[in-house]
Amino acid sequence: MNYAQFRRRLPVTGKNICEEIYRRHRGEIRIKKAATAVHNLEKIFQAALKISNRRGFQAMSMRDLSRETGLSTGALYAYFSSKEELLKMMQEQRRGIVARVLDQAVAGAAGPAEKLAAAIRAHLYLSEALQPWFYFSFMEAKNLPPSQKKAAVAGSRSTEKLLADIIADGVRTGVFTTPEPLLTASLIKAMLQDWYLKRGKYRARRLTVDRYAEFTITMVMAFLIPGIGASPARGKTLDDRQG
Amino acid sequence: MNYAQFRRRLPVTGKNICEEIYRRHRGEIRIKKAATAVHNLEKIFQAALKISNRRGFQAMSMRDLSRETGLSTGALYAYFSSKEELLKMMQEQRRGIVARVLDQAVAGAAGPAEKLAAAIRAHLYLSEALQPWFYFSFMEAKNLPPSQKKAAVAGSRSTEKLLADIIADGVRTGVFTTPEPLLTASLIKAMLQDWYLKRGKYRARRLTVDRYAEFTITMVMAFLIPGIGASPARGKTLDDRQG
DNA sequence: GTCTATATACGGATAGAC
DNA sequence: GTCTATCCGTATATAGAC
Numbered sequence: 001m002n003y004a005q006f007r008r009r010l011p012v013t014g015k016n017i018c019e020e021i022y023r024r025h026r027g028e029i030r031i032k033k034a035a036t037a038v039h040n041l042e043k044i045f046q047a048a049l050k051i052s053n054r055r056g057f058q059a060m061s062m063r064d065l066s067r068e069t070g071l072s073t074g075a076l077y078a079y080f081s082s083k084e085e086l087l088k089m090m091q092e093q094r095r096g097i098v099a100r101v102l103d104q105a106v107a108g109a110a111g112p113a114e115k116l117a118a119a120i121r122a123h124l125y126l127s128e129a130l131q132p133w134f135y136f137s138f139m140e141a142k143n144l145p146p147s148q149k150k151a152a153v154a155g156s157r158s159t160e161k162l163l164a165d166i167i168a169d170g171v172r173t174g175v176f177t178t179p180e181p182l183l184t185a186s187l188i189k190a191m192l193q194d195w196y197l198k199r200g201k202y203r204a205r206r207l208t209v210d211r212y213a214e215f216t217i218t219m220v221m222a223f224l225i226p227g228i229g230a231s232p233a234r235g236k237t238l239d240d241r242q243g
Numbered sequence: 244m245n246y247a248q249f250r251r252r253l254p255v256t257g258k259n260i261c262e263e264i265y266r267r268h269r270g271e272i273r274i275k276k277a278a279t280a281v282h283n284l285e286k287i288f289q290a291a292l293k294i295s296n297r298r299g300f301q302a303m304s305m306r307d308l309s310r311e312t313g314l315s316t317g318a319l320y321a322y323f324s325s326k327e328e329l330l331k332m333m334q335e336q337r338r339g340i341v342a343r344v345l346d347q348a349v350a351g352a353a354g355p356a357e358k359l360a361a362a363i364r365a366h367l368y369l370s371e372a373l374q375p376w377f378y379f380s381f382m383e384a385k386n387l388p389p390s391q392k393k394a395a396v397a398g399s400r401s402t403e404k405l406l407a408d409i410i411a412d413g414v415r416t417g418v419f420t421t422p423e424p425l426l427t428a429s430l431i432k433a434m435l436q437d438w439y440l441k442r443g444k445y446r447a448r449r450l451t452v453d454r455y456a457e458f459t460i461t462m463v464m465a466f467l468i469p470g471i472g473a474s475p476a477r478g479k480t481l482d483d484r485q486g
Numbered sequence: 487g488t489c490t491a492t493a494t495a496c497g498g499a500t501a502g503a504c
Numbered sequence: 505g506t507c508t509a510t511c512c513g514t515a516t517a518t519a520g521a522c
Binding site: 274276279314315 | 505507
């Protein structure tokens with residue numbers, strides 16, 4: 001499974017997300033024609049992500065959002081009841097997708113090493129496809145009201161637990177060796193996060209998500225599988241390096 | 244070198260930082276009695292970090308800061324000319340310290356493996372001592388004016404380059420094996436960042452910075468040193484685990 | 487459905503008393 | 505050095521025309 005295959009199999013796009021958000025908020029959104037609503041929601045979220053990811057959500061004014069979307073501030077309030085509600089809508093959406101995609105990816109793999117690699121790939125590919133959403137979600141998590149914040153932390157922990165459980169299972173079956181499955185999972189998550197938090201840096205270096213995934217998996221396996229040494233898995237990353 | 248030793252050797256505290264900031268901004272700060280100025284700067288920065296790290300710097304009003312410090316808004320403006328200036332003062336301070344401490348730590352070690360371990364420890368220990376400053380610096384980096392932002396990115400890259408150079412040197416002398424010194428450095432940095440970005444999580448798990456440092460170093464070395472296997476370096480982390 | 491115009495509150499920053 | 509009082513711009517959100 002590489003990124004191109006992932007995209008073909010799972011078309012996660014902004015439009016997708018907007019349709020789902022519209023369905024979930026049909027009651028509160030005042031626009032009743034689905035086509036209009038989804039089209040404008042796309043413009044709204046795209047603009048909100050663009051402005052927020054540059055200067056922060058708090059710093060984005062409704063006038064900014066109005067200018068960027070081409071809708072008046074009055075019209076915007078037909079799609080959400082307050083700026084905070086907009087933040088909430090954007091935050092809650094991403095969580096469900098991550099859980100679904102990870103579970104699905106892991107279910108399709110046999111054995112701890114394969115499951116772990118599949119989970120790492122799935123997370124990286126998903127965050128690649130939805131990078132602005134992931135970045136936003138991370139950066140604005142602390143600005144959520146307490147109840148939403150708890151949900152965000154819970155979502156983050158469940159990703160970590162999914163990784164830790166795979167690792168612990170590998171240790172039980174003798175495939176992996178580590179005294180600390182949970183801490184190992186935490187460090188893996190840190191590496192996954194770096195991909196969408198420092199996307200600009202990696203893009204400047206012309207590093208693809210496929211190579212990043214291979215490298216991360218190699219590093220993790222070198223640690224978890226005793227005696228794997230340097231050569232075998234590492235060959236893959238050697239293939240396409242520049243110098 | 245463990246954290247306790249690091250602290251004894253290098254007393255990096257909030258007060259320290261404030262004294263240095265005062266010296267650097269003596270011209271602009273209107274308060275001329277050093278003792279008063281430093282004392283109040285401490286209150287100001289502590290309050291600003293507390294509020295900002297919870298809700299974001301933009302969301303912190305001068306009235307909030309006034310309430311938390313016990314100083315009036317009028318008085319606050321004797322210490323900085325604008326809210327943006329306050330942000331700038333807080334951001335630029337941290338950078339110098341990191342560079343100084345890392346260089347010093349690396350200089351005191353012989354050989355690539357020792358240098359790398361020393362750099363990892365120094366960064367983790369420093370971010371432990373100044374966690375709110377590190378967290379703030381990361382989260383508010385994107386809100387800086389362009390010139391400051393460039394400086395922030397440069398600082399971040401130089402830390403990465405320091406790690407990458409050590410690794411490349413290790414590869415040259417045959418101590419390490421990796422096709423990608425720079426990418427390896429990036430991933431190490433991601434792990435270092437996780438310590439101060441997710442401090443609450445690790446505290447809840449009763450994980451000390453010393454154990455986090457040992458574990459990180461073990462993981463990195465398992466990858467960089469072929470055939471290190473599972474047992475030798477890993478014994479260290481096994482010593483003090485709970486179950 | 488979307489616009490313009492506006493109500494109302496809160497933000498950063500300053501002036502001048504003490 | 506610090507406070508109180510206040511200026512003035514801009515923020516969110518709404519009302520009502522089209």
